[in-house]
Structures are given as C-alpha cells and as structure tokens.
Amino acid sequence: MAVKILSVDDEMDLEVLLTQYFRRKIRKGEYEFFFAHNGLEALDILLKNPDIEIVLSDINMPEMDGLTMLAKLNEMHNPALKCIMVSAYGDMGNIRQAMNGGAFDFATKPIDLDDLSVTIEKAIEQIEFVRKSQAEHAKLVDIQGDLDAASQIQQAILPNYEDFLKQTNLPVCLCSSMKAAKDVGGDFFDFFALDDHRMAFTIADVSGKGMPAALFMAVSRTVIRTYGMQGLSSQECMANANKMLCTESLNSMFVTTFYGIYDTTTGLIDYTNAGHNPPYVLKADGSVQALPICKNIALGVFDFPFTSNELQLEPGDTLVMYTDGVTEAHNNQKGDYGEERLEALLPTLKGKSSSEICDAIKKDVEKFVDGDPQSDDMTMLILKRP
Secondary structure, three states: OOEEEEEEOOOOHHHHHHHHHOHHHHHOOOEEEEEEOOHHHHHHHHHHOOOOOEEEEEOOOOOOOHHHHHHHHHOOOOOOOEEEEEEEOOOHHHHHHHHHOOOOEEEEEOOOHHHHHHHHHHHHHHHHHHHHHHHHHHHHHHHHHHHHHHHHHHHHHOOOHHHHHHHOOOOOEEEEEEEOOOOOOOEEEEEEEOOOOEEEEEEEEEOOOHHHHHHHHHHHHHHHHHHHOOOOOHHHHHHHHHHHHHHHOOOOOOEEEEEEEEEOOOOEEEEEEEEOOOOEEEOOOOOEEEOOOOOOOOEOOOOOOOOOEEEEOOOOOEEEEEOHHHHOOEEOOOEEOHHHHHHHHHHHHOOOOHHHHHHHHHHHHHHHHOOOOOOOOEEEEEEEOO
C-alpha cells in the first residue's frame, strides 16, 4: 500500500515540486500525497485520513503554525505518525524547539529534495518498525488474555471443599491450595466421593511449567479421576492411569502423583505413591512421621508394576501432602526451604484444623522466601480425620 504523506505549507509552489520530484513513486503507488496550507487544514485532513503516516510541515504558517500543529499531533498519541519540520536555515531556534517537541527530523529551505527523499525513507523505516512492534504487542496482549482465561479455567476445574461438603455427608476436614509459578501451572489436587463412606484424593506435579504443563495437568487429572470413579484400588487406578498417560505423553512429560482412597468410618487409607514427595502424618499427639519413600515411578514414563500401601489415620491425625514447590521454595541468601523446616513447623501445629495448618505452612514459606520470585508451582492438600 502507498505511504500517505501530508505536506503542510502556505507556499503553493511546494506542491508542484513534490509531485514532480516524486512522480515515479506516485505513479507506482508507493507514495500518495495530500496538501494543506496551514495547521487547521492539516488537522482536518488528518481526521478524514487517519492512515496518513508522514507529515511534512512548515513551521511559519498563518492561522496555525507548525509548532502548534505538532503539539496537536502529539495529543493523538500515534507513535507511527512521523512529523518532518521545515523552516529557514537561520530559524534554528524553532527547529530545535520542534525537535524537542517530538518531531522526527527537519529540513531547511530551500529544500534539498534528494535529502528530503532520504529523510522520508528513514521515516518509513521507523514507521514499519513501530507497526511491527504494535502488531507484536497486540499478539502479546491476546496471549496474555488467553493465559488469564486459562488460569481461571484451571482454578475452576479444581474441586471446592465447600461444594464437596454440600454434595456429601462424609466426615472429613480438608484444605487445598495451589499457587502457580506462572499464569498457569502443572500442579493439581483432586478429591471426590466414591460412596457413602469412602472418598478418593490426589495431589500431583507435572514436569515442566507453563502452558505445556497445564495442558498435561488437565489430561492427567481427567484420566486419574476417570479410573478413580470406577472404584478401583489405588494400585489399579495408578496402573491404568499410567498406561493411558504413557500414550498421551509428549516431549517425555510425566506427573508425580500421590493417590489415596480414604475410608472415613475406619480411618484407613489405601494409597499409591507414584514418584511423589512422601507426605507427612501429623499425629494427634504432635509427633510427625514421613510416609516411606516409595519405589514407584512417576506416571507417563513407561509401563510399571505399581505397589500400594496402607495408612491408618487415628482421630485427630492429619495427612499433609505437598508438591516440591513448597520444600524447594528458594531464598537467594538462605537456599531452599527444605523438608527440615517443614518437619520442624508441623509439631507446632498440633490440634490445628486443616485450613489453619495450610495457612501456617504458606505463611512460613512466604516468610522464608522473603519476596524472592517463586520458581515453581506450590500446592498443598491437607486431610484431617476429625
């Protein structure tokens, strides 16, 4: 498309000079000229032709001079509109004022048309750069909008404890929390009722971060929930989910998972740990024990014979599950938060509710990190037997 140029000058012969000098570019459709004789006419033409990209303006004109018009152009906030000011060689004060006021360049009278042609080409290069930057910025805005929507969707698909209580009568005290390191994350938790006395729960951490991890997270959650709703044992659920995820995994992605089935009448938990951080049990008496380190691998790597374990929760016992974003929360001066700090904190939370334990851990991690950037998703799932 033609570059549209507006010439603003009260000398009529300039119109003839420009159309004659640039006649070849005009015939080829490379340039299209508009002409005005003062600032007021120029502003009217700009309103009617907002795609004009270059303004070639004299400084000294009747009705509205070039400096006043330049100020009006600045009010349009159009970085792709370039203004080249023209004045007598001895009028350097006004030229300097124009350059300080945002003019792209200047030319002196009598105009050297060869030099003006070079200046216009330079302006066109700058305009193309601005247009490209604006297009890239628009893409980034669209991407950010998509990420914001994805973040809201990701939070929406995670279960809500209050809704869970309304749908079931299971006597369980739960609290969950997920804070992604980026707009979206790869951590997730889930819990759902299996019958009138059992519920399933899971906490998981997908390899990687950002959108790829978030997509694999959504797939993983759906697969695990689908097999879990069938009432399979924890071992069978993980084995079947693993086979499915091995076929869906791209770029060697995997997901560490802790999946359990909790019998609320007995306090017995059938669980399978697929390569996840061993949770802690905060006993009613304040003592803390870590569950045994498992020999199972993460889901999505290859077919594997998973083994399960059992855990007996007594009244007042709490199962504290977390992803490594908690223990690996980093302070540039102190290093990682670490399991030792978590193990030291938990006994001080004896008798606290699930939500109080969750909040206390988050506050302790935030205090330790002391404002350093979050490097990984941080997720917790706290289950307490009343």
